[in-house]
Amino acid sequence: MNKGLLVIFAFVFGMVSAQQNAYYQQYAKYKMDIDVDAENFTYQGKQTLTYTNNSPDELKVVYFHLYWNAFKAGSMMDQRVGGQGKNGDSRLQKDGISRLASIPKNEEGAQNIHWIKQNGKDLKFEIQETIMKVQLATPIKPNSSTTFTMDWDAVIPMQIRRAGRNNREGIDMTVTQWYPKIAEYDYDGWATFDYIGREFHAPFADFDVNIKIDKNYVVGAGGTLENPLEVKGYDDKANIKTDDKNKATWHWTAKNMLDFAWAADRDYTVENFTVLDGPKVYYVYQKSEKTKLWETSKPYLTQFFQLMNATFGRYVYPSYSFIQGGDGGMEYGMCTMILGEGTSLEGLLGLMVHEGGHSWNQQIMAYNESMRPWMDEGFTSYYESLIMHQLFPPKEATANPFVGTLNGYRNFVKRGIEEPAVWFGDHHDNGSAYSVASYTKGELFLVQLGYIMGEQNLSSTMKEFYQTWKLKHPTDRDLMHIAQKVSGMDLKWFQNYWINTVKTIDYGIKDVKYDATSTTITLINNGTVPMPIDFSILTKDKKVVNYQIPLNMTHVWKSKDIYGDFTTLNYWPWTQKEYTFTIPYNKSQxxxxxxxxxxxxxxxxxxxxxxxxx
Structure with missing residues (x-):
């Protein structure tokens, strides 16, 4: 081949490769009309979905999630929970037995698809548990859109996990993951994860939703209420507008979100306050003696939003709603469903801060939490620890907000049941192991990065990560690219050890020898994860002297940290078991x-x- 042709071939191949690897994300627009039979906990649904294929691939099938199909005896969720015994999710069990097995027939969750059409043409579809596979009449070509119309009815299930009727605090309806939701398609293909009770994933979408329900109900949702003067609870001047069946229609919109969630109850009170340089915050709850802490929590929530805006990046939506409902807490677009009857202010705020913090991770950064729950849950837990430490400073002063998480991790490791964080969320065999892998190891991933690269570099990394990838779908590779750019370090080794294995860090002081003018220390690596080491002395006159022992694999050493200046010693090769160094202080000092x-x-x-x- 002559040189001219070789150059042309290289250029064309490079262009094709660049196109294949370029980032893209799909987009959806939902228009829904929902008619709720509140007495029987059912609804009729009609949906128009405009779906845009921004990928380079031609799509011949699409997939939808039908999450409520999991809430019945014999479902995959029931099988999984029953098979795990006492090792499963305690919220789905009673005495180690699946609660789903005893759901009454008339309270089973169901999403019954009557028909689905593409641009007016009937489509063939197959229901596979919580996944609906749809054969297209016309393939969706790259950079083109198509329109699906759909008609279905649904049964709001017995409240077992997140969604459902009549939760334990008396909320009538928590309606989450409730509509046929198109699955995400990206470089990894269709995200068709069966719903077994844990995490979710979806493309960004716009929502225009009309909910018709008995006029006596108040609806809380993640979105903007377009007609507050026609419904109950949001405006004192409202003149409730009803149809011939005494139902009011709630019109909600939202843009660029992963989902739309709502709840309804006849006894809801709606309150709101505006955060300076932040969103308008709504409280939708049953106001009573049991929920009196909600009022007290308002100034703390104001600080929460301001701190998150400053430390991570600005919240991008116009409002956020804390809605009493569900079980425990679960985050959705512009809202969270939480149990509201708090016994302590710190306990209620911890739940609100964690679920609210998901807005930045699960919603705005939109990680694929089914594949990488440690990024969503773990990073949210990191900011929860950081902010709760500022809202409720501990009585015993400590500069480290993560001591409790570290001690919990150490205690869990002793049990010998840890599972790698790299596992998919629903595929952990032990519920406690899932929690540690996703929440604890994910939180400590950032704590260890701060230790390795310095807290200033970690802060810069997270802010740049947010600014670069907000309202997209970044992966851990995207985070590590920025972390390595900011720090100059090679950090791939750390991610591999921490996320893909259950190996542990265990360094110790093996020997100390004192001379007249110096002290010689020998350290030993008893663990299986190599790390750089920060070593310090406290002198007799209360002065702290810091030393850094770099790890050779980073190739660039930490240059600063908020915990004080330090002297950098020779690096410690990761293959070397022991390390000896001498400092110019004797025993008396x-x-x-x-x-x-x-x-x-x-x-x-x-x-x-x-x-x-x-």
Whole structure:
């Protein structure tokens, strides 16, 4: 081949490769008309969905999620929960037995699809548990749109997990993951994850939803209410507009969200306040002596939104609603469903801060949480710990908000049942192992990154990550690209160890020898995850002197940290078991010496990390 043709071939191949690997995301627009039979906990639904294929692929089939089909005896969720025994999700069990197995027939969840059409043509579809596979009449070509129309009815299930009727605090309807929702399609293909009770994923979408329901109900939702003067609860000047069946229609809209969720109850009170430089916040709850802490929580929630805006990035939607409903807490677009009868302000705020924090992770950053729950749950837990530490400073002063999480991780590791965080959310065999892998290991992923690269670099990384990837669907690879760019370090080794394995960190002080003018220390790596080491001494005159022992795999060393200046020593090769160094202080000058005075390192055995010099 001559050189000219070779150059042309290389250019064309490069262009094709760039196109194939370019980022894209699908988009949907939902127009729904919902007619609710509140007495029987059912509804009739009509939906028009405009779907845009921004991928380079021609789509011949599409998939929809039908989550409520899981809420019945014999479903895959029931089978999974029943098969796990006491190792499963306690909210889905009673005495180790699946609660789904005993759902009365008339309270089983159901989404009955009557028909679906594409541009007016009837389509063939197949229901596979919580997934509906639809054969298209006309393939959707790249960079083109198509319109689906659909008619269905649904039964609001017995409240078992998140969605359902008559929750334990007396909320009539929590209506979440409730409509036929088109699945996400990206470089990894269709995200057709069966619903077994854990995480979700979806393309960004616009919503225009009309909910017709008995006029005595108040509806709370994640979105903008377009007709507050025609319905109950949102405006004192409202003149409720009803049809011949005494039903009012609630008109909600939302843009660029993953889902639309709502709840309805006859006894809801609606309150609101506006956060300076933040969203308008709505409280939709049963106001009583049991929920009196909601009023007290308002100034704390104001601080929460302001702190998140400052430390991560600005909240992008116009409002956010805290709605009493569901079980525990669960995040959705512009709202969360939470149990509201708090016994302590800190407990209620912890739930509100965590679920509200998901707005930045699950909703705005929109990770594929079915594949990477550790990014959504873990990063949300990180900011929860950080902000709760500021809202409720501990009585025992500590600069580290993550001590509790680290101690919980150490205690769990001793049980020997840890599972890798890389596993899909619904595929963990043990409920506790899922929680640690997703919440704890995900939170500590960022804590360890701060320890390795310095807290200033971590903060810069997370802000740039947010600004670059908000309202998209980033992966851990995208985060690591920015972390490595900001720090200059190679960090792939850390992600591999922390996320893909259950190996642990365990460094210790093996030997200390004192001379007239110096002290020689030998450290040992008893663990299976290599790390750089921060080592410090506390002198007799209460001065802290810090040293950094870099890990050779990072190739660039930490240059600063908020926990004080330090002297950088020679690097420690990751293959080397022991490391010896000498510091210019003798025994009479040292009070305490040890590893990680900042208490950030996820070392599973702290017993050999400190030496008190007597």
């Amino acid at each position: 040292i009070s305490v010496l040890g590893i990680d005075f900042s208490q950030r390192l996820a070392d599973v055995n702290l017993a050999d990390n400190m030496v008190e010099v007597k």
